[in-house]
Amino acid sequence: MKKNSIMKGYPKKEEHFSFAPDLIAQANVKGLAIPYEFHSHQQFEVYVLQEGKGQYLINNQIVELHPGMVILLDGTELHKVQVTGNEKEYVRSHIHFDPKWLEDLIAGSNSSYLLDYFKAFHHRIFTFDKQEDLNEVISLIEKLSHITQSEQSGVDEADGRITLLYLLMKVYRSEKSDVMKDSFAKTDKAIMAEEIASYVQQHFNQKMTIKGIAQALNLSESYVSHLFKEVTGYTVMEYLMNYRLIQAKAYMGLAPLESTIKECALECGFESDAHFNRFFKKRTGMTPKQYKKKIITERE
Secondary structure (H helix, E strand, O other), rough: OOOOOOOOOOOOHHHHHHHHHOOOEEEEEEOOOOOOOOOOOOOEEEEEEEEEOEEEEEOOOOEEHHHEEEEEEEOOOOOOEEOOHHHHOOOOEEEEOOOHHHHHHHHHHHOOOOHHHHHHHHHEEEEEEEEEHHHHHHHHHHHHHHOOOOOHHHHHHHHHHHHHHHHHHHHHHHHHHHHEEOOOOOHHHHHHHHHHHHHHHHHHOOOHHHHHHHHHOHHHHHHHHHHHHHHOOOOOHHHHHHHHHHHHHHHHHHOOOOOHHHHHHOOOOOOOHHHHHHHHHHHHOOOOHHHHHHHHHHHH
């Protein structure tokens, strides 16, 4: 493993989720240090809400958060937490990890299903039925958090991998047996916001306006704007641009090597390659050309 591949906490503002290192672990985090935007990352994520209230926005779904809730997430999905209660009462623990970091250990223990679980479902949401199971998962995240604060010796790396594997096993077994699937009723506003998000996703590569969305859904423009902002914390256009960005990253990762940046921009709904370049650089810290070069290098 390369030196300092385990990150101590989240990336700094100028660093970006898409290129975060092998392991990020934070336990018992209170409040929001910075307001996170809709984002995606290559790492898998385990999120646990311990206290407070909020909403977890995943693609076009809005999940009401309650204490004890666990979310397993393929980080490539567009997502964001929105705190709806008192920010000071919001407490959570979470990890991000690169599945490649576990490949050798996974292969040796015949437990590839633990990673396939994330890939197959993209995200799973449930609440622990037994408090002791929840406490054990939080304790394991605490241990991983302590490991990321160490000097990162070979022993620390091994301990981190084994602890993470055990945590995934614990969550997998619990989700299969003694948990309650999330069945909290969604508000009418949340349901409508999901319909708006779904429409945006279905037509993201087309020219889109609030007026057009409102007409398509038989709603007023002001209602669409105010409701989506109220529920998600973002405007419809902000959501649209973030979704286009995610699709552009996916396009560059899957498209033939000879495909151009301009083709990607137009395919993903950007008005021009110049606009795409500016927006991409602002949001990721690199140009689309630099990002594509990195993707090609990783393919080889």
